[in-house]
Amino acid sequence: MTQMGIYFDQTRCTGCYTCMVACKDWYDIDAGPVNLMRVRCIESGTFPELFAAYLASPCYHCANPLCVQACPEGAITKREDDGIVVVDRDKCVGVDQCPRKCLKACPWDAPQFGPEAGAKMQKCDLCADRLEVGQAPICVEACPMFALEVGPIEALREKYGDNLTAVGFKYLKRFEPSACFKPKSDC
Amino acid sequence: MSESSPEMDNSDTTIVSTGCCHDCGGRCILKAHVKAGKIIRFESDTGKAPQIRACARGRAYRQRLYSPQRLQHPLRRVGARGAGKFERLSWDEALDVVATHLKRIKTIYGNNAILFLPGAGNQGMLHGPTAPGLLLTQFGGFTRYWGIPSYEGALFASMATYGTIRTGHSRDDLMNSRMIIMWGWNPANTIWDPETNLWLARARENGTRIVAIDPRYTDSAATFADQWIPIRPGTDAAMLAAMAHVMISESLFDRNFIAKYTVGFDAYKDYVLGRCDGTAKTPRWAEPITRVPAQTIADLARAYAKSKPSALIAGWGPARTAIGEQYARGAAVLCAITGNIGINGGYASGFMRAYSSRETGHLIKKDPSRPIDKSKGIPSSNPVENGALPRPNSLYKLSGGTNATSARIHQSKIWDAILRGRAGGYPADLKMAYIVASNCLNQYPNSNRGAQALKSLDFVVVHEQFMTATARHADIVLPVNTFMERNDIAPPWLGSPYYIYLNKAVDSLYESKSDLEICRELAPRLGLSADFFKMSDEDILRMFASRRKDIPDFDTMQREGGLKIEMAEPIVAFKDQIRDPQNKSFPTLSGKIEIDCALLAEMDNARIPSVPKYLGHSEHYDTPLAQTYPLQLLTTHSKIRTHSTLEQVPWLQALERQGAWIHPSDAQCRGITDGDRIDIFNDRGRIRVNAYVTERIMPGVVNVCQGAWYAPDDDGVDIGGCANTLTLDEPSPGGAFPMNSALVQVERTQQNQQEKSS
Numbered sequence: 001m002t003q004m005g006i007y008f009d010q011t012r013c014t015g016c017y018t019c020m021v022a023c024k025d026w027y028d029i030d031a032g033p034v035n036l037m038r039v040r041c042i043e044s045g046t047f048p049e050l051f052a053a054y055l056a057s058p059c060y061h062c063a064n065p066l067c068v069q070a071c072p073e074g075a076i077t078k079r080e081d082d083g084i085v086v087v088d089r090d091k092c093v094g095v096d097q098c099p100r101k102c103l104k105a106c107p108w109d110a111p112q113f114g115p116e117a118g119a120k121m122q123k124c125d126l127c128a129d130r131l132e133v134g135q136a137p138i139c140v141e142a143c144p145m146f147a148l149e150v151g152p153i154e155a156l157r158e159k160y161g162d163n164l165t166a167v168g169f170k171y172l173k174r175f176e177p178s179a180c181f182k183p184k185s186d187c
Numbered sequence: 188m189s190e191s192s193p194e195m196d197n198s199d200t201t202i203v204s205t206g207c208c209h210d211c212g213g214r215c216i217l218k219a220h221v222k223a224g225k226i227i228r229f230e231s232d233t234g235k236a237p238q239i240r241a242c243a244r245g246r247a248y249r250q251r252l253y254s255p256q257r258l259q260h261p262l263r264r265v266g267a268r269g270a271g272k273f274e275r276l277s278w279d280e281a282l283d284v285v286a287t288h289l290k291r292i293k294t295i296y297g298n299n300a301i302l303f304l305p306g307a308g309n310q311g312m313l314h315g316p317t318a319p320g321l322l323l324t325q326f327g328g329f330t331r332y333w334g335i336p337s338y339e340g341a342l343f344a345s346m347a348t349y350g351t352i353r354t355g356h357s358r359d360d361l362m363n364s365r366m367i368i369m370w371g372w373n374p375a376n377t378i379w380d381p382e383t384n385l386w387l388a389r390a391r392e393n394g395t396r397i398v399a400i401d402p403r404y405t406d407s408a409a410t411f412a413d414q415w416i417p418i419r420p421g422t423d424a425a426m427l428a429a430m431a432h433v434m435i436s437e438s439l440f441d442r443n444f445i446a447k448y449t450v451g452f453d454a455y456k457d458y459v460l461g462r463c464d465g466t467a468k469t470p471r472w473a474e475p476i477t478r479v480p481a482q483t484i485a486d487l488a489r490a491y492a493k494s495k496p497s498a499l500i501a502g503w504g505p506a507r508t509a510i511g512e513q514y515a516r517g518a519a520v521l522c523a524i525t526g527n528i529g530i531n532g533g534y535a536s537g538f539m540r541a542y543s544s545r546e547t548g549h550l551i552k553k554d555p556s557r558p559i560d561k562s563k564g565i566p567s568s569n570p571v572e573n574g575a576l577p578r579p580n581s582l583y584k585l586s587g588g589t590n591a592t593s594a595r596i597h598q599s600k601i602w603d604a605i606l607r608g609r610a611g612g613y614p615a616d617l618k619m620a621y622i623v624a625s626n627c628l629n630q631y632p633n634s635n636r637g638a639q640a641l642k643s644l645d646f647v648v649v650h651e652q653f654m655t656a657t658a659r660h661a662d663i664v665l666p667v668n669t670f671m672e673r674n675d676i677a678p679p680w681l682g683s684p685y686y687i688y689l690n691k692a693v694d695s696l697y698e699s700k701s702d703l704e705i706c707r708e709l710a711p712r713l714g715l716s717a718d719f720f721k722m723s724d725e726d727i728l729r730m731f732a733s734r735r736k737d738i739p740d741f742d743t744m745q746r747e748g749g750l751k752i753e754m755a756e757p758i759v760a761f762k763d764q765i766r767d768p769q770n771k772s773f774p775t776l777s778g779k780i781e782i783d784c785a786l787l788a789e790m791d792n793a794r795i796p797s798v799p800k801y802l803g804h805s806e807h808y809d810t811p812l813a814q815t816y817p818l819q820l821l822t823t824h825s826k827i828r829t830h831s832t833l834e835q836v837p838w839l840q841a842l843e844r845q846g847a848w849i850h851p852s853d854a855q856c857r858g859i860t861d862g863d864r865i866d867i868f869n870d871r872g873r874i875r876v877n878a879y880v881t882e883r884i885m886p887g888v889v890n891v892c893q894g895a896w897y898a899p900d901d902d903g904v905d906i907g908g909c910a911n912t913l914t915l916d917e918p919s920p921g922g923a924f925p926m927n928s929a930l931v932q933v934e935r936t937q938q939n940q941q942e943k944s945s
Binding site: 141 | 227228229230231233240241242243246247249250375376381384385388391392404406407409410415417826827837838839840841842843850881882883884885886
């Protein structure tokens with residue numbers, strides 16, 4: 001099996017949110033709580049010694065995705081051929097009948113729920129449909145800084161080094177997130 | 188909302204290459220996926236390098252295009268002007284009303300009573316103000332303004348120093364810089380050519396040292412800079428003079444360059460060393476003014492002078508101050524005395540234009556061998572201005588700027604001119620305003636006075652896409668379509684050598700029309716039968732393109748959605764002048780870089796000295812007014828809209844919390860905590876916004892991103908939070924807009940007011 005994963009160059013991210021909006025537009029998701037890609041600002045220090053970084057968070061498609069086990073309906077699966085974690089929304093029973101167990105299992109808030117009654121889970125699938133036809137995920141193709149790349153995680157780590165942490169991102173062995181980074185130094 | 192997996196069956200989807208070209212420093216490719224006459228999603232540039240990738244603003248365009256707030260049909264005011272009550276009417280009725288008023292005002296008062304306010308909301312060549320301007324010209328002319336808020340200080344300084352606004356390098360040349368100083372420049376949030384940030388990142392990765400000077404710890408400072416130097420707003424010229432002092436007293440200037448390519452260094456030296464006023468402009472002198480430690484200033488001066496080639500890039504924001512051209516001039520002079528001009532990796536700080544058909548000789552011009560003596564009157568196609576003498580304090584002897592010297596009213600004084608007319612010393616009593624692609628009430632300084640002015644006019648017509656604050660003050664509002672609904676060409680703006688062809692992707696929504704279509708229908712009503720309005724959009728675009736030598740083939744550009752012009756090497760301003768001074772001179776009167784500017788000396792105005800100086804002004808931090816209003820206001824650009832365009836786009840609004848930046852120390856002593864409703868006010872007005880309490884702004888400074896929509900409540904409090912409700916409507920002598928010079932006070936909104944406005 002190939003495990004698909006994501007590389008994020010945190011040193012390049014200006015926090016422009018283009019990836020987030022491109023994703024919203026591509027999947028036609030209303031403004032609001034459902035963000036398959038999220039960008040978070042991490043700030044520290046006091047004037048004038050300051051630090052700020054951004055972290056782009058899609059789903060990290062863990063080698064050991066605890067969301068899969070957490071789902072009582074078996075709605076979340078890890079694809080055998082590429083390791084992409086996907087949700088079958090027909091099987092998801094929604095927030096009325098399940099207290100967002102997948103979200104509680106995920107340290108990075110990848111499972112997303114809309115504000116509507118009975119909202120079913122949605123998540124990043126690395127634009128599996130686009131990958132299938134040889135296109136990069138929409139966030140990767142959108143990034144004006146060329147700070148994102150998606151591919152087999154082994155190849156990405158070979159290309160960019162196997163730095164597994166970034167500012168605002170802690171590598172959790174239990175999950176084995178399929179991500180590598182060029183982290184921003186916070187000193 | 189669809190399922191999260193989009194339909195990848197593209198058989199019934201066509202992809203149309205169009206773009207986004209509002210008034211930011213980018214014009215970006217958007218590939219519209221069109222299904223059953225509707226855009227269902229976008230991609231951006233997926234073509235060959237360099238890709239022109241749209242930012243979040245462009246990617247959010249569907250929510251602007253299909254916004255339920257789009258104006259759908261012509262509207263006529265009912266009730267008081269500005270009250271926002273309108274009735275629907277037909278295009279025929281609306282255009283009849285507009286034509287009747289135009290003819291009436293022309294007959295009774297003359298053409299100069301017609302005020303034309305073209306805006307920059309549309310940067311396409313054809314649509315936006317182009318056609319209405321032509322129409323009004325043929326109708327006998329109009330009164331217009333001079334001065335552009337974004338850059339007037341930088342433009343003036345560039346013209347005075349170099350004689351041209353083409354002072355920039357293409358961004359790929361940043362790779363040749365040993366050091367980059369980003370002075371008041373935040374390209375991470377304000378797009379300055381779409382590729383600028385990428386080149387800054389690459390330069391940084393290449394080992395270039397980057398320093399950011401800004402009152403805020405901006406995203407640019409956080410992402411690119413090795414060092415951030417916070418500086419008190421409006422004092423940049425003092426720090427620049429102090430840097431010059433270090434260079435002069437330590438002999439770190441480039442003697443040969445100064446001798447060969449500049450005039451007036453001695454006069455500047457006299458100012459810096461204090462020979463003319465008894466005050467040496469040392470770092471120690473600058474420290475209490477700028478709040479930058481003297482050591483930091485000295486270190487930066489030494490580093491910049493010693494690491495040639497280096498790029499000092501002075502953003503336009505610090506020049507948007509009450510005496511803004513002094514900063515821009517000071518920065519240009521530092522570039523000159525360090526010999527960083529005309530060389531790869533250096534930079535001639537200024538207007539920053541690197542590539543444009545207008546200045547690169549690619550535009551087929553009128554006969555250059557027949558120069559015009561403007562001192563005896565300026566020939567203009569606008570009959571109202573034709574033959575007008577040059578504006579006082581204008582650099583009319585130079586060519587190469589973008590501002591007419593025949594226009595008389597500075598844009599920031601438009602409201603005053605409307606209210607006071609000839610009695611106030613203005614050239615006309617203005618009776619009507621014709622407003623196109625401009626939310627001027629929001630974006631000119633002093634919005635409350637603007638509202639008063641618009642209310643005083645006989646007639647106001649506005650071409651708009653949304654019910655902006657300006658449109659709300661119209662008698663007739665004409666609904667205009669967007670980029671996606673018509674063909675146009677976006678020409679290069681500042682520095683990027685490319686055109687975008689905006690192919691029409693969908694039919695005009697509702698009853699909207701293009702500005703050109705409106706003029707086509709208005710022309711016969713005004714008794715004009717000009718051929719231009721009979722031409723098709725495409726024929727006009729072909730005509731425009733044929734005048735540009737850098738567009739070899741219109742059809743290819745149209746088909747491919749753009750034209751990327753390959754440059755053999757990076758563009759470096761003034762390379763020829765530096766390489767071959769015998770045969771190539773600077774387009775100044777002296778033919779050299781004017782550290783001491785002869786044209787400015789002629790003006791004999793202490794407020795616009797011939798060498799750059801640090802000067803105060805009536806709303807500076809050290810004036811008596813600061814006792815009442817102790818905080819300095821910045822009105823910077825937001826990253827989630829383009830000026831006032833793209834406001835109210837839900838995808839963008841949800842991206843981050845909006846609010847006035849205030850330092851914890853300033854918040855705490857006012858009992859303000861993060862997220863509170865606060866009032867920011869001065870004698871010109873009061874706005875009510877949320878507080879964003881952050882360490883990322885220096886104490887004593889408040890930042891309100893400009894562009895939020897002006898919305899005064901019954902008490903006159905602007906609950907829309909428009910920054911210009913607080914700004915001063917008085918230009919600098921060089922025409923800079925003092926958008927970053929207002930003094931304000933901040934208080935927690937009173938409880939009973941909070942409930943009303945939250």
